[in-house]
Amino acid sequence: MENPGAFNFLRHSPLMKNFSFHAYLVAGFTPITTGSVLDDLINRPKGMKGYILNLTLTGKGDVETHGMREHCLPGDMLLFPPGAPHHYRRAADSDSWDHVWVYFRPRPYWIDWLDWNQPGQGVKRLRLPGAQAAAEVMALFQEILTFSDSGGHLSEALAMNALEKLILRCQQLLPAQPVPACDPRIAAICQYLNENLDQEVKIEALAQRVYLSPSRLAHLFRQELNTTILCWREAQRVSRAKSLLQISQLPIATIARMVGYEDQLYFSRLFRKHVALSPTQYRQQFDESIQVRSA
Known part of the structure; x- marks a missing residue:
């Protein structure tokens, strides 16, 4: 990445301030040099309750998750999902690792933008494609940091809006993924159901949307996805509920309504039945005990 000094990140460093990870958004800059006070291993065997976006500015870091170790270099953006075990530190063969980061509990409708089309529950990676993209992403990080530190009226809301722009920009920068072969009518039904998980939709109404008979739609859906429409929707509802339990403190009853259950x-x-835990037990798995200087 070119010219990271274009922004004054230093005042957002753990050397200059303390952080509380009980908020919905915390952002900072971590400059690490050999032997400095920040030159230490960050170890999170149970991950975090929220997400972390981490962008390397200079130097090199080592990140390990699920037994796999990778380097992160300037221009590498990492996304740590909730509950993903990980630890990281300055790489042994580098005398520095400067990175900027934001820890956050996303707005519920962000969840679909945070899978990055990468399988598994481990750390995700995006290599920023060139200097212009890197400058845009750095500017968005600076906007988040400035708003989150301002302490002014609506500062958190403004920081969250800047973070939403960053998440959307990352979505735009992700490499194009091959689209699995799927009947476009079934793809349209899946998209509609995902966008309306809280609604009770009858098979007849779905069939009308794609100009099929209910029986033909049911047959084609099972042929394409090896499950029924109702079972597929149930699995999507549970998946969305799991995400909401991880990232929010919304009451269980509210989450139930948000995914379609009164x-x-x-x-x-x-x-x-799906998770082998109650919603409350599942949420407790993601309770975190985070030291002040843990990012």
């Missing part, structure tokens, strides 16, 4: 007890029984 009856909290029914939702809890259904959730346990």
Whole structure:
């Protein structure tokens, strides 16, 4: 990355301030040199409750997750999902590692933008494609840092809006993924269901959307996805509920309604069937005990 000194990141360093990871957004800059006070291993065997975006500015870092170790170089953006075990530090063969980061609990509708089309629950990676993209991303980080530190009216809301722009820009920069062969009518139904998980939609209404009979739609859906429409939607609802339990403190009843279940007890029984834990137990797995200087 070129000219990281274009922004005054230093005043956002752990050397200059303390951080609390109980907020919905915390951002900072970590300059590390050999033997400095910040030159230490960050070890999170249970991950974090929220997400972390981490951008290397200069030097080299080592990141390990699920037994796999990788280097991060200038221009590498890392996304740490909730609960992903990881640890990282300055690489042994580099005398520095400067990185800027933001820890956050996303707005619920951001979740689909945070998978980065990469399988598994480990750390995701985006290599910024060139100087212009790097400058845009750095500017968005600076905007987040400036707003989050301002302490003024609506500062957190402004920082969250800047973070949303950063997340969307990362989505735009992701390499194009091959699209699995799927009947476009089934793809359209899946998209519609995902966008309306809280709604009760009848098979007949879905069939009308793609100009099929209900029986033909049901047959084609099972042929394409090896499951029924209702089972597929149920799995998507549980998946969305898991994300909401990880990233928010919304009441269980509210999350149940957000994914289409008015009856909290029914939702809890259904959730346990899929996850082998109650919603409350699942949320407790992501309770964090984070030291002040942990990022």
